[in-house]
Amino acid sequence: xxxxxxxxxxxxxxxxxxxxxxxxxxxxxxxxxxxxxxxxxxxxxxxxxxxxxxxxxxxxxxxxxxxxxxxxxxxxxxxxxxxxxxxxxxxxxxxxxxxxxxxxxxxxxxxxxxxxxxxxxxxxxxxxxxxxxxxxxxxxxxxxxxxxxxxxxxxxxxxxxxxxxxxxxxxxxxx
Amino acid sequence: xxxxxxxxxxxxxxxxxxxxxxxxxxxxxxxxxxxxxxxxxxxxxxxxxxxxxxxxxxxxxxxxxxxxxxxxxxxxxxxxxxxxxxxxxxxxxxxxxxxxxxxxxxxxxxxxxxxxxxxxxxxxxxxxxxxxxxxxxxxxxxxxxxxxxxxxxxxxxxxxxxxxxxxxxxxxxxx
Numbered sequence: 001x002x003x004x005x006x007x008x009x010x011x012x013x014x015x016x017x018x019x020x021x022x023x024x025x026x027x028x029x030x031x032x033x034x035x036x037x038x039x040x041x042x043x044x045x046x047x048x049x050x051x052x053x054x055x056x057x058x059x060x061x062x063x064x065x066x067x068x069x070x071x072x073x074x075x076x077x078x079x080x081x082x083x084x085x086x087x088x089x090x091x092x093x094x095x096x097x098x099x100x101x102x103x104x105x106x107x108x109x110x111x112x113x114x115x116x117x118x119x120x121x122x123x124x125x126x127x128x129x130x131x132x133x134x135x136x137x138x139x140x141x142x143x144x145x146x147x148x149x150x151x152x153x154x155x156x157x158x159x160x161x162x163x164x165x166x167x168x169x170x171x172x173x174x175x
Numbered sequence: 176x177x178x179x180x181x182x183x184x185x186x187x188x189x190x191x192x193x194x195x196x197x198x199x200x201x202x203x204x205x206x207x208x209x210x211x212x213x214x215x216x217x218x219x220x221x222x223x224x225x226x227x228x229x230x231x232x233x234x235x236x237x238x239x240x241x242x243x244x245x246x247x248x249x250x251x252x253x254x255x256x257x258x259x260x261x262x263x264x265x266x267x268x269x270x271x272x273x274x275x276x277x278x279x280x281x282x283x284x285x286x287x288x289x290x291x292x293x294x295x296x297x298x299x300x301x302x303x304x305x306x307x308x309x310x311x312x313x314x315x316x317x318x319x320x321x322x323x324x325x326x327x328x329x330x331x332x333x334x335x336x337x338x339x340x341x342x343x344x345x346x347x348x349x350x
Contacts (some may be wrong), residue, residue, distance in 0.1 A: 156340030165331030
């Protein structure tokens with residue numbers, strides 16, 4: 001057994017926000033261009049579980065759509081929740097959570113949510129980051145990195161730009 | 176006469192810092208790869224003046240090297256300064272400064288410094304942004320955008336990645 005990979009796949013404004021004020025995700029609409037999915041389906045197929053923060057989870061639930069099929073979903077929270085799609089509510093430090101997911105046999109985990117991503121980065125537990133930059137400055141909102149983190153060296157992997165102006169950047173975390 | 180274009184050409188960490196704690200610029204060394212200049216000389220040749228914030232100016236002076244040849248340099252400050260290369264110390268709102276530079280006949284101005292860039296963005300006075308992303312998360316430092324700004328729609332222009340892992344993104348500001 002080995003610790004699972006933790007992979008980030010997230011969209012931000014050029015100024016680094018994953019949501020505007022009030023958790024507003026309207027800025028993502030400017031790049032919606034079906035059937036283009038910016039590699040999401042391929043990425044989703046490459047993970048065997050999801051670990052997300054409570055704020056992200058609550059936002060997903062409020063959207064009324066479940067994006068994760070029957071993949072195991074773990075929600076990190078200290079508050080009670082009602083499981084509607086088999087998701088599990090878990091708590092612990094990043095290392096404890098990584099151990100728990102390793103114990104469950106997971107190999108690659110989709111890590112979602114700004115707080116959780118920062119915590120896992122600070123513990124050196126993130127394997128790779130795919131960041132899709134939306135061509136807008138939001139000016140305020142929920143930051144992805146937010147200046148509360150630890151330094152972390154990255155290895156650039158690849159980048160693609162799309163006709164919508166979205167630029168997707170892929171990095172591996174150096175350990 | 177028309178208002179000059181104000182153009183940003185700046186490097187940031189992936190988490191949006193233009194300098195680390197204590198104005199540390201060491202993170203830029205990882206991508207130094209002469210004679211590659213990431214388009215700096217071409218950009219510098221395209222502007223006929225520079226407008227920079229005092230903090231940026233003081234950092235440049237402390238480096239002991241003058242990067243701007245005999246191009247007119249304007250330093251926005253309310254504190255006295257000693258001109259060593261003909262630079263002028265100016266003050267005013269972004270609109271007043273733009274008027275002053277228009278009056279001096281400038282057509283394209285290199286706008287430098289986080290505070291000044293944010294102020295000019297908020298006033299809709301920035302024409303275009305070239306942002307070079309360095310493959311590192313600094314975790315803290317001096318932010319470029321910093322979440323204190325106004326929303327601003329961008330039009331993606333082009334992107335290039337380099338063997339050092341630097342990714343350069345070019346946007347125009349929608350007005």
